[in-house]
Amino acid sequence: MIVLKFGGSSVADAACMRQVASLAEAAHPKAPLVVLSAMGKTTNGLFEAAKAAEAGDLAEAMARQRTLMAFHRKAADDLFDGAVPDALDIALTDLFGELELLLRGVALLRELSPRSMDAIASLGERLSTRIFAAYVKGAWVDARTVLRTDALFGEAVPQPEAIRTLAAVHLKPLLGPDRVVVTQGYVGATEDGLTTTLGRGGSDYSAALFGAALGAEEVQIWTDVEGVLTCDPRVVPEALPIPDLSFAEAAELAAFGAKVLHPATIQPAVEAGIPVTVRHTQKPGGRFTTISAEVRTGRPITALASRNPVTVLTVSSTRMLAQSGFLARLFEVFGRRGVSVDLVATAEVSVSLTVEAEVSLKSLIQDLSVFATVEVNEGRAIIAAVGERLKSTPGLGAQLLTALGDINVEMISMGANEINLSLVVKQEHTAEALRRMHRVLVGGTL
Numbered sequence: 001m002i003v004l005k006f007g008g009s010s011v012a013d014a015a016c017m018r019q020v021a022s023l024a025e026a027a028h029p030k031a032p033l034v035v036l037s038a039m040g041k042t043t044n045g046l047f048e049a050a051k052a053a054e055a056g057d058l059a060e061a062m063a064r065q066r067t068l069m070a071f072h073r074k075a076a077d078d079l080f081d082g083a084v085p086d087a088l089d090i091a092l093t094d095l096f097g098e099l100e101l102l103l104r105g106v107a108l109l110r111e112l113s114p115r116s117m118d119a120i121a122s123l124g125e126r127l128s129t130r131i132f133a134a135y136v137k138g139a140w141v142d143a144r145t146v147l148r149t150d151a152l153f154g155e156a157v158p159q160p161e162a163i164r165t166l167a168a169v170h171l172k173p174l175l176g177p178d179r180v181v182v183t184q185g186y187v188g189a190t191e192d193g194l195t196t197t198l199g200r201g202g203s204d205y206s207a208a209l210f211g212a213a214l215g216a217e218e219v220q221i222w223t224d225v226e227g228v229l230t231c232d233p234r235v236v237p238e239a240l241p242i243p244d245l246s247f248a249e250a251a252e253l254a255a256f257g258a259k260v261l262h263p264a265t266i267q268p269a270v271e272a273g274i275p276v277t278v279r280h281t282q283k284p285g286g287r288f289t290t291i292s293a294e295v296r297t298g299r300p301i302t303a304l305a306s307r308n309p310v311t312v313l314t315v316s317s318t319r320m321l322a323q324s325g326f327l328a329r330l331f332e333v334f335g336r337r338g339v340s341v342d343l344v345a346t347a348e349v350s351v352s353l354t355v356e357a358e359v360s361l362k363s364l365i366q367d368l369s370v371f372a373t374v375e376v377n378e379g380r381a382i383i384a385a386v387g388e389r390l391k392s393t394p395g396l397g398a399q400l401l402t403a404l405g406d407i408n409v410e411m412i413s414m415g416a417n418e419i420n421l422s423l424v425v426k427q428e429h430t431a432e433a434l435r436r437m438h439r440v441l442v443g444g445t446l
């Protein structure tokens with residue numbers, strides 16, 4: 001069997017859904033499982049409605065609910081030329097009724113817990129899959145019966161063993177040639193049946209988890225670009241498609257901000273040895289990227305990615321000069337405070353680290369201040385160059401730094417896996433830094 005995952009822009013309206021239906025039909029011989037995201041920007045709309053309800057603005061929350069309802073009803077009407085089947089009509093009414101109840105509850109309490117947010121956010125995928133499954137006359141499976149997670153609402157951690165067992169019961173018997181099985185990305189449930197989500201962009205992750213659980217031959221991620229490109233095309237329009245990527249390169253790119261793949265997507269596929277391809281829904285015959293274990297690209301730099309904003313902490317201690325145990329003490333504090341670190345660069349008496357901008361640093365800094373001084377620089381960006389021969393190509397670092405010209409580099413870190421060179425610059429320099437470094441990548445001087 002194969003898994004086909006379609007992102008939000010691929011199912012944004014009736015015309016898009018027709019295109020997806022034709023791709024799913026073309027995949028019939030391979031017993032496809034179709035994993036869908038919410039339509040267009042629906043998830044954002046659900047978050048906004050929930051926030052309005054939390055602020056006590058029920059009128060605004062209801063207005064947003066009605067907008068979403070009109071949008072989905074129009075798509076269904078367009079798909080079925082006005083003759084929406086009763087079963088779908090009832091399903092949509094139920095789902096929007098559920099949304100209204102949830103929003104009223106949140107507004108009444110003025111409390112939006114991550115658990116309530118997940119219940120609300122799950123509606124995007126539950127709606128899109130209902131409409132699509134009705135259109136292709138496929139089997140609709142509630143992902144919550146299969147995608148078991150822990151109870152970390154908003155960023156739930158999947159449980160692959162349980163998912164495998166549940167997929168064998170609830171998905172496998174439905175799969176077969178000449179039919180389409182449809183389920184939701186992003187959405188899961190705890191053992192107690194509470195709705196969870198895998199975090200924004202999590203549908204890719206769902207697709208890989210389903211693929212691994214079912215022993216898929218391939219996981220296809222269908223989106224709005226011709227595969228993974230050498231850089232985000234919104235920032236560097238001349239970015240080029242990459243025909244093949246190693247698992248390690250893809251994982252590194254995703255982790256450092258290439259939005260085209262959710263960072264956790266690669267993991268289940270790696271473990272199961274399943275190739276992942278990234279394809280353009282509107283150009284199915286066009287170029288695409290294959291990500292697999294076999295690939296040895298051997299390129300000095302394959303692609304660039306960036307993540308911002310991040311915060312740089314520089315922790316210094318003259319008292320600890322040349323003493324052992326400084327790093328142990330330092331990281332013990334990060335571990336205790338649950339703050340995860342992305343990049344690290346060390347000097348004799350100081351260490352620079354980057355952390356997510358949203359992380360609350362107050363107690364961390366208090367703890368560190370017992371034995372060190374801490375300088376905090378917010379509004380920074382990590383720019384990562386990823387490539388298999390990055391470390392073994394002489395002069396590459398010099399070329400990248402030279403290309404940056406007058407853009408100041410505040411921190412440099414070579415990933416321990418040798419395929420990632422990361423630089424920290426001020427956030428406002430992100431786009432220009434990417435454009436300049438991209439010229440080195442495609443400039444033919446490597």
Ligand code: ADP
Binds near residue numbers: 201231258259303
């Ligand atoms: P979907 O809704 O299909 O999941 P996303 O918006 O999550 O799509 O991801 C696709 C987008 O990722 C592209 O439109 C592109 O702007 C962005 N992107 C960022 N980095 C890259 C890259 N290196 N290659 C391709 N696309 C990238």
Ligand code: ASP
Binds near residue numbers: 037044
């Ligand atoms: N719909 C979810 C989101 O917008 C998940 C996804 O599209 O991958 O984040």
Ligand code: MG
Binds near residue numbers: 261
């Ligand atoms: Mg995505």
